[in-house]
Each structure stands twice: as structure tokens, then as C-alpha cells.
Amino acid sequence: MDLVTKLPQNIWKTFTLFINMANYLKRLISPWSKSMTAGESLYSSQNSSSPEVIEDIGKAVTEGNLQKVIGIVKDEIQSKSRYRVKIAVTGDSGNGMSSFINALRFIGHEEGDSAPTGVVRTTKKPACYSSDSHFPYVELWDLPGLGATAQSVESYLEEMQISTFDLIIIVASEQFSSNHVKLAITMQRMRKRFYVVWTKLDRDLSTSTFPEPQLLQSIQRNIRENLQQAQVRDPPLFLISCFSPSFHDFPELRNTLQKDIFSIRYRDPLEIISQVCD
Structure with missing residues (x-):
């Protein structure tokens, strides 16, 4: 000494x-x-x-x-x-993955380098975006959504080369489908760090007859029950609106993302x- x-x-x-x-x-x-075996x-x-x-x-x-x-x-x-951290954003077609990427980058959909958005499937092949002012040396990959074809989740993930990504964000809205569950199961099996992000919360709040706290609890419970039934350990879960990137769980999502990067x-x-x- x-x-x-x-x-x-x-x-x-x-x-x-x-x-x-x-x-x-x-x-x-x-x-x-804590639940992993020693050395794993x-x-x-x-x-x-x-x-x-x-x-x-x-x-x-x-x-x-x-x-x-x-x-x-x-x-x-x-x-x-x-090191360039690669983050994949995926989910069912129409779940708002491109809008989510734009909101995460603090840019509007009308800006030149924004991810194209629309009511129909707009992302037909993987597209890479960056936001060096907020996430230096990070690549945000907007992947084509599932559900538009009969392609299996397994072949979809192989085509998207999901094993090359450091973190996967599974985006859902309206319903947490069997595709979302299958994605989560595969991410856990591959030992990939992943989040579940529920978007379009503004629409849910405007159409629901339930008070906001009850609605949020209901969405969270539904997602967690679906994952638990598939024996998926609870991933980080965020409820957001892409039109209000400063409210709901969006700030917590950004903080968690910074720590994980x-x-x-x-x-x-x-x-x-x-x-x-x-």
C-alpha cells in the first residue's frame, strides 16, 4: 500500500x-x-x-x-x-415509430431531415437518423413495421439484423399485440436490452371515459400482464405522446436512455x- x-x-x-x-x-x-446465475x-x-x-x-x-x-x-x-450506439425502433405498422424518433430528436415532421410520417406505412426499409446535440454518437434506426405482411417475427428480425443493435425500443399503440409479445420474448432470449414505449397517449386520453390515472394504470397493467404470461421480465415501460415530448413519461424515457447509452x-x-x- x-x-x-x-x-x-x-x-x-x-x-x-x-x-x-x-x-x-x-x-x-x-x-x-440478481436473478441471473453466477458468471452469466x-x-x-x-x-x-x-x-x-x-x-x-x-x-x-x-x-x-x-x-x-x-x-x-x-x-x-x-x-x-x-463507440456508436445503435438503437432500433420497431413495432407494428402504424404504431408511430417514425413520429417517436422525430419527438426523441426534438424535431417536427415537417423538417428536412425528419423521419417521414403518415397514416399509411411510410418506412419500407431501415433508415438511420442521428441527434448529436442530444445523443452524441448514437444511431436511431427506424425499422419497417410488422403486421403489413405475413412475414414471421423471426424472419423479420433476421432481415433487420436485430442482433447488431445495442438497444431495441418496441413501440405500441391502441393494443399490445401478439407481435409485440413475440418481439419482447425474442429480445429476452437474445439478452438484448429493450424498452416498451406506448405512444399516441394523447389520443387515448381524448377518447377515454376513464380518469387519466385510471387509464394509465389500465394500459400499464395490460402490457405487463401480457408480458408476464409470456414469462418476460418487466422491461422499462413508458407511456408517451409524441405531440407532448415534455410530458408524461417522455422525460423519464430520455433520462433512462442517457444512462443506458x-x-x-x-x-x-x-x-x-x-x-x-x-
Whole structure:
């Protein structure tokens, strides 16, 4: 311990930063992980450190070369800071995926780089959008909706290359269909991080005869019961209106998304690194 405390101040600060960040990242792990078996990762990740990096850190730790460990970790953190997080937005056709992407980016549907919207199916092939001012180094992918063809969920996900995405947002409105349940089942089986977002809440509120709190509880209960019947653990669930991106669950959705983007970028690689160092 005396040797460690005598390290040059800049190295000691960097090492302390690394330890604090690793501990912080561990606290961000979802409570779901408590139900996983030992050694099993909760989420599959596209953003992992290369075997070469892990081997180099292992050697440096074995040699007791703390300065080399810190140098490798700093380079790895800098590299991961530029990792482009890929988010897929999917659901049944007509559920408002494109409108949701526009609202998430704080832009109107009339703007030049907005996702096209309409009452008929407007997204016929995957389209990528970005919002660097709100979500730097993040790709929002507007996927064609399910339900317009007889295509199975399995073939749809294969065609959309869903395994290449870091996070999937399942959008629903009017009803939580069997397609939505199948999507959630597949995401859980693939160990993909995913949300369920109920859109068009403004329309639900304007047509419902129930008070708002009762309506919201009813929608949430219906979605959760459908998922529980399929043995899907409760994912993050948000009820929103794309016309009111500052109200309902939209602010909470953005906060959760920011935290998960941070986790996707740093948590998995730094967890492995911290295990090696331990």
C-alpha cells in the first residue's frame, strides 16, 4: 500500500478515477441481474474489449505494472467514448415509430431531415437518423413495421439484423399485440436490452371515459400482464405522446436512455477489465 500511495499524483488520480468509474458502473447494473446465475451476463454486447486488450491488461497486472494498466485503461476509455450506439425502433405498422424518433430528436415532421410520417406505412426499409446535440454518437434506426405482411417475427428480425443493435425500443399503440409479445420474448432470449414505449397517449386520453390515472394504470397493467404470461421480465415501460415530448413519461424515457447509452459504451468493457484487475 505504501508503494501505491507514493505513485506520481497524476497516475494516482487516474487510477482512482478508474476505480470510481468501475464501481459506479457496477451500481448501474439492472436489478434483474440478481436473478441471473453466477458468471452469466445480463445483456449481450456489441461493445466489448478485444482479446488483445484483455491479454495486455492481464500481463500488466501479473507483472505489477500499474502504470501500464492505467495507460491501457485510459486508451480503452477514450476508444469507447466514440463507440456508436445503435438503437432500433420497431413495432407494428402504424404504431408511430417514425413520429417517436422525430419527438426523441426534438424535431417536427415537417423538417428536412425528419423521419417521414403518415397514416399509411411510410418506412419500407431501415433508415438511420442521428441527434448529436442530444445523443452524441448514437444511431436511431427506424425499422419497417410488422403486421403489413405475413412475414414471421423471426424472419423479420433476421432481415433487420436485430442482433447488431445495442438497444431495441418496441413501440405500441391502441393494443399490445401478439407481435409485440413475440418481439419482447425474442429480445429476452437474445439478452438484448429493450424498452416498451406506448405512444399516441394523447389520443387515448381524448377518447377515454376513464380518469387519466385510471387509464394509465389500465394500459400499464395490460402490457405487463401480457408480458408476464409470456414469462418476460418487466422491461422499462413508458407511456408517451409524441405531440407532448415534455410530458408524461417522455422525460423519464430520455433520462433512462442517457444512462443506458453510458452503460452500453463503458459498463461491459470496464466490468471485464475490473474483473481482470481484481
